[in-house]
Every structure is written in C-alpha cells, then in structure tokens.
Amino acid sequence: MAVSLRDYQEHAVLAVRQAYLSGKRRVLVVLPTGGGKTVVFAHVAGATAERGNRVLILVHRRELIRQASRKLTDAGVKHGIIAPGFTPTKDPVQVASVQTLARRLEDPRYAAPDLIVIDEAHHAIAGQWATISAAYPNARLLGVTATPARLDGRGLGVDAGGCFDDLVLGPSMADLIQRGFLTPAKVFAPAEAPDLDGVRTKGGDYDAAELSELMSQPRIVGDAVEHYARHCPGQPAICFSPSVAHAEATAEAFRKAGWRAQAASGSTPGPERDAAIKGLETGAVQVLCSCDLISEGLDVPAVGAVILLRPTKSLGLFLQQVGRGLRPAPGKTHLIVLDHAGNTLTHGMPDAEREWSLEGRKKRGKAKAPPVSQCPTCFACHAPAPKCPECGHAYQRAERAEAEVMDGQLQEVDAARLESLRRRPLKDLLREATTRDQLTEIAKARGYKKGWTFHVMKERAGRQGALV
Ligand SMILES: [Zn+2]
Structure with missing residues (x-):
C-alpha cells in the first residue's frame, strides 16, 4: 500500500474484517467528514483484490467517481471505471456510479463482485441501491458515511428498513480536531x-x-x-x-x-x-x-x-x-x-x-x-x-440558566418552542407577547440583554399613554 493508514483508520479496517469473520455480511463504517473514509475503503478494496476477490465501488454521483479513483490510485490499487466514455477493463476493482451501473447490470463484461463498497452510504436506500444489491446477492457490503441516518432520522440498519447489519464507529469530529x-x-x-x-x-x-x-x-x-x-x-x-x-x-x-x-x-x-x-x-x-x-x-x-x-x-x-x-x-x-x-x-x-x-x-x-x-x-x-x-x-444568570436547561433533560420539551422563538420574525413575536413573562421568554431565547424587556415595556407604556 502506498498510503499508510492512521491508527483509527487501521482500527476501522480491523473492525470491518472482524465483523465479516463473525458472520456479518453488511457492515457500515462511520467516520466524520475529513476522517478519510475514502482512504479506508480504498485500503479494504485493495486488500480484498489482493486475495483474488472482485470489488465494486459505488458512488451515488458521477462527480465522485474521480475522487474515489484518485484515492485508489494513491493507495496503489489498480482499477477500472464503469461510466460513459470509459472502456471496460478486467481489473478486480471497479468504480461506478449507481446510475450507470443500474443500467448495465445485465452487461456480461462485468463479473459479479464479492464485495460492494458504497460511498456516502446514507443514500443507500433509494431503489437503485436495492436493485444492485439484489443483482449481486452473494456479495458482502461495506458502507461508509459520516452521518448514518436518513433525513427523517431513520437509521440504515436492516430493522429500520436499510441495508446494514453491523456498525463500526470511528472517532468523532471532536476527537479528530x-x-x-x-x-x-x-x-x-x-x-x-x-x-x-x-x-x-x-x-x-x-x-x-x-x-x-x-x-x-x-x-x-x-x-x-x-x-x-x-x-x-x-x-x-x-x-x-x-x-x-x-x-x-x-x-x-x-x-x-x-x-x-x-x-x-x-x-x-x-x-x-x-x-x-x-x-x-x-x-x-x-x-x-x-x-x-x-x-x-x-x-x-x-x-x-x-x-x-x-x-x-x-x-x-x-x-x-x-x-x-x-x-x-x-x-x-x-x-x-x-x-x-x-x-x-x-x-x-x-x-x-x-x-x-x-x-x-x-x-x-x-x-x-x-x-x-x-x-x-x-x-x-x-x-x-x-x-x-x-x-x-459573560452571560447573564437568566441566559446561563437557559443554557443549563438546554444542556440537561428538559431540553426535549422546550426545543421546538425555543427554535420558533429564535427563528420567527421579531415583529410577529412582539405582536403576540402581551405580558412581561412572555417578553422575557423571547429575550432569553434570542439572547437579548437584560434591559430589553424593560425597554419594550417602557416603550409600550409610552405608546399607550399609561403606565403598565
Ligand atoms: Zn461573543
């Protein structure tokens, strides 16, 4: 291998190997953006090919083919590219976009892979992915992603309607920083x-x-x-x-x-x-x-x-x-x-x-x-x-109290309310807030200074020509 792995990348590779040895077939690796997901799968692909097996690396967009190809070259892995404008090769490692491959599943020039790698695997639920994994039922699956969840929060595990049966967690972004x-x-x-x-x-x-x-x-x-x-x-x-x-x-x-x-x-x-x-x-x-x-x-x-x-x-x-x-x-x-x-x-x-x-x-x-x-x-x-x-x-005590509440268990209850107080136009909030407590809530949510509520109350009082 031309590129040596960082310790956590090596751990990820070992954990993947261990998962397959223990009988898992579809493993998902989580590494933060910038953690070198491509380096990890290029390494696994190279090692798999060296043992005489075939690897298919799938990216969900054409633009990502080049990036995957470059990382494979860096890792010393010879490979072919399945895409319009590229001549099919016999290399044991092939890179393809889902779109292209989905159209060429019947093409006899491409042998069935033993391992399918899915880059940006959080996309791996669309129909095309399903078609491809159905076409190669005997292949093991390796997914890599920084965020193993769908937009609606559902996971990528088999029980959640996804394709994976094991998870390998790498370090967090904070760790890498x-x-x-x-x-x-x-x-x-x-x-x-x-x-x-x-x-x-x-x-x-x-x-x-x-x-x-x-x-x-x-x-x-x-x-x-x-x-x-x-x-x-x-x-x-x-x-x-x-x-x-x-x-x-x-x-x-x-x-x-x-x-x-x-x-x-x-x-x-x-x-x-x-x-x-x-x-x-x-x-x-x-x-x-x-x-x-x-x-x-x-x-x-x-x-x-x-x-x-x-x-x-x-x-x-x-x-x-x-x-x-x-x-x-x-x-x-x-x-x-x-x-x-x-x-x-x-x-x-x-x-x-x-x-x-x-x-x-x-x-x-x-x-x-x-x-x-x-x-x-x-x-x-x-x-x-x-x-x-x-x-x-320095945050005022009230602001700090809010931060502490958010940090603790109460956060769930108030998150939606807080979010709406932060996001909605101030003029709408002001129209609805009639009491001092309501104004204070707005001030806290938006981090306004202590005197803000007083100021608004005073201004209102002035406008109405009466004291509150
Ligand atoms: Zn500041």
Missing part, C-alpha cells in the same frame, strides 16, 4: 436566522426554489458579503447556495464588493468547474459560490471559510458543507463558518458529540439537536458556557 487531524471551527450566525416557517418541504428537505427566493433577499446576501469582509477577508471561501441562480447572484454580489468570486454548479462544464476549484487553491478565486456540485467530494485544504446560505433539514448535508473547510493546512488555525442559513441552530455545533445507531434516532422526524448558545454581542455560536469563547461576553 483534538488530535489535529481536523481544524477547529468558529461559527458565526446572524442575529436573525431566516424564517423558514412558510417554506415547503420536498423530498424530505426544503424546496430549493422557495429557499432560493427566501435566501435571495438583499439583506441576507449583503450580510454574507459583509461578514466575509469582517471575519475572514480574502480567505479562500466556499459558499453554499440553494440554486444555481442564487450561486450566480451571490458571486456577483461578492464581485461588486471587490472580491474575486466565481459560481460553479452541477451544470458548469467540467474544465470550467475544475478551473474554479483550482482557483481556490491558487488564490485566483477567493469565494467559490456553489450549488449542489460540491457538498461532497470537493477537497481544498486551503479553504479558510465556509458560508452557509442553504438552510437544510439534513444533518448530513450541513456537516458535509462545513467539512469542506475542516482539512488542516499550514498556517490555518481554524475554519470560519458564516452560517446565514441558521443550520447550526437547527443541528447543533458541527463538532457536537452525536450518538449513532443502526436503528436511527428514537423519535422520528424530531431531531434532537445538541444545545447551542449564540452570543448576543458577537453572534458566535458555541456549546453552552458561562462566557462566549470568542469575545468573552
């Missing part, structure tokens, strides 16, 4: 997260067209440009948009502010897309505004900031997007996350500890996000603490 394999992230979110109440859900996530419209408000895009200039001016940044048009408009807004920005999406021609990504590495492009294309797969260690403009219900998508910036690089002390989508408030800090199982989360659809505090002074998001780690803002 602590050991220096990933860069720590500083997250900033705007004072007001976008109001997603009216946005429809399509295919389990927010409707892209409606999101695009919502997130195109000049205030939001302008905020993104302003925060970039404030927190990470000139740093190579990737911006995630809900639509191609949104990515293009955002790039234009950055250019108008004097930054070198470019948009790229799934419909951008290959060479142009590659040039844009290369530009991020060389500095020719400062802000790459993307749609869909590169949530997974894009790998530029120099990236110092990610800008989230696409709210999502998918924890996986959120972590993948943040993960684009977590690779360490010389001189890089941390990643800046500008979360204009409010995803951190929905899903928790990227490096929060999360418990995974094959069954999935206990309550379907109700994601229990780890608690997050947002500093009212600098708008940093962080795990609940007495002081803001960014600016040192």
Whole structure:
C-alpha cells in the first residue's frame, strides 16, 4: 500500500474484517467528514483484490467517481471505471456510479463482485441501491458515511428498513480536531436566522426554489458579503447556495464588493468547474459560490471559510458543507463558518458529540439537536458556557440558566418552542407577547440583554399613554 493508514483508520479496517469473520455480511463504517473514509475503503478494496476477490465501488454521483479513483490510485490499487466514455477493463476493482451501473447490470463484461463498497452510504436506500444489491446477492457490503441516518432520522440498519447489519464507529469530529487531524471551527450566525416557517418541504428537505427566493433577499446576501469582509477577508471561501441562480447572484454580489468570486454548479462544464476549484487553491478565486456540485467530494485544504446560505433539514448535508473547510493546512488555525442559513441552530455545533445507531434516532422526524448558545454581542455560536469563547461576553444568570436547561433533560420539551422563538420574525413575536413573562421568554431565547424587556415595556407604556 502506498498510503499508510492512521491508527483509527487501521482500527476501522480491523473492525470491518472482524465483523465479516463473525458472520456479518453488511457492515457500515462511520467516520466524520475529513476522517478519510475514502482512504479506508480504498485500503479494504485493495486488500480484498489482493486475495483474488472482485470489488465494486459505488458512488451515488458521477462527480465522485474521480475522487474515489484518485484515492485508489494513491493507495496503489489498480482499477477500472464503469461510466460513459470509459472502456471496460478486467481489473478486480471497479468504480461506478449507481446510475450507470443500474443500467448495465445485465452487461456480461462485468463479473459479479464479492464485495460492494458504497460511498456516502446514507443514500443507500433509494431503489437503485436495492436493485444492485439484489443483482449481486452473494456479495458482502461495506458502507461508509459520516452521518448514518436518513433525513427523517431513520437509521440504515436492516430493522429500520436499510441495508446494514453491523456498525463500526470511528472517532468523532471532536476527537479528530483534538488530535489535529481536523481544524477547529468558529461559527458565526446572524442575529436573525431566516424564517423558514412558510417554506415547503420536498423530498424530505426544503424546496430549493422557495429557499432560493427566501435566501435571495438583499439583506441576507449583503450580510454574507459583509461578514466575509469582517471575519475572514480574502480567505479562500466556499459558499453554499440553494440554486444555481442564487450561486450566480451571490458571486456577483461578492464581485461588486471587490472580491474575486466565481459560481460553479452541477451544470458548469467540467474544465470550467475544475478551473474554479483550482482557483481556490491558487488564490485566483477567493469565494467559490456553489450549488449542489460540491457538498461532497470537493477537497481544498486551503479553504479558510465556509458560508452557509442553504438552510437544510439534513444533518448530513450541513456537516458535509462545513467539512469542506475542516482539512488542516499550514498556517490555518481554524475554519470560519458564516452560517446565514441558521443550520447550526437547527443541528447543533458541527463538532457536537452525536450518538449513532443502526436503528436511527428514537423519535422520528424530531431531531434532537445538541444545545447551542449564540452570543448576543458577537453572534458566535458555541456549546453552552458561562462566557462566549470568542469575545468573552459573560452571560447573564437568566441566559446561563437557559443554557443549563438546554444542556440537561428538559431540553426535549422546550426545543421546538425555543427554535420558533429564535427563528420567527421579531415583529410577529412582539405582536403576540402581551405580558412581561412572555417578553422575557423571547429575550432569553434570542439572547437579548437584560434591559430589553424593560425597554419594550417602557416603550409600550409610552405608546399607550399609561403606565403598565
Ligand atoms: Zn461573543
């Protein structure tokens, strides 16, 4: 093998081997984004081929073929590619996209595999995956993912309607940050997260067209440009948009502010897309505004900031997007996350500890996000603490009490209410809040300073011409 494995990667490989030896046939490996999932499966594929067996590596999108192929080459594993434009080879390791393979299952040029590897295995429930595993019933399965859950929280285990019968858990993102394999992230979110109440859900996530419209408000895009200039001016940044048009408009807004920005999406021609990504590495492009294309797969260690403009219900998508910036690089002390989508408030800090199982989360659809505090002074998001780690803002007792409640068992009860108090437009909340207690609740949820409630009460009293 040309690439040596890190200790935790080696443990994962050993655990997979152990699982197969103990009679399991379909093993799912969980490693955080940036933990080297591709390195792990490339290693397993190479070792399997060396013992005379055939391996089929499946990726769910064509763009990911190249990445898998590169990692296999790095690991010294000779392989063929099953995709339009590639000549079939006899290599024992083959890489294919699900779409292509599903159309060529009957093709006699491809021998049945002994091991099927599924990259980004949280997608491994769609009909195409089922068709493929049904076509090769004798093959063992190895899935890899950073987030082993579906959008609705269901797990990927057989009992939950998925395909896997064993789980190998690698280290957490926090572990990898602590050991220096990933860069720590500083997250900033705007004072007001976008109001997603009216946005429809399509295919389990927010409707892209409606999101695009919502997130195109000049205030939001302008905020993104302003925060970039404030927190990470000139740093190579990737911006995630809900639509191609949104990515293009955002790039234009950055250019108008004097930054070198470019948009790229799934419909951008290959060479142009590659040039844009290369530009991020060389500095020719400062802000790459993307749609869909590169949530997974894009790998530029120099990236110092990610800008989230696409709210999502998918924890996986959120972590993948943040993960684009977590690779360490010389001189890089941390990643800046500008979360204009409010995803951190929905899903928790990227490096929060999360418990995974094959069954999935206990309550379907109700994601229990780890608690997050947002500093009212600098708008940093962080795990609940007495002081803001960014600016040192000391939380008032009331704010701290809230953080403590969120940290404990009571969190489940209040999470939805808290979320709505944080997300809904202030003017609506003010209209509904008639008592001091209700105002105090709003102030706490949104992290306003102690005098805010008093101020509102005073203003109201003044307007009514009477004392309350
Ligand atoms: Zn702060």
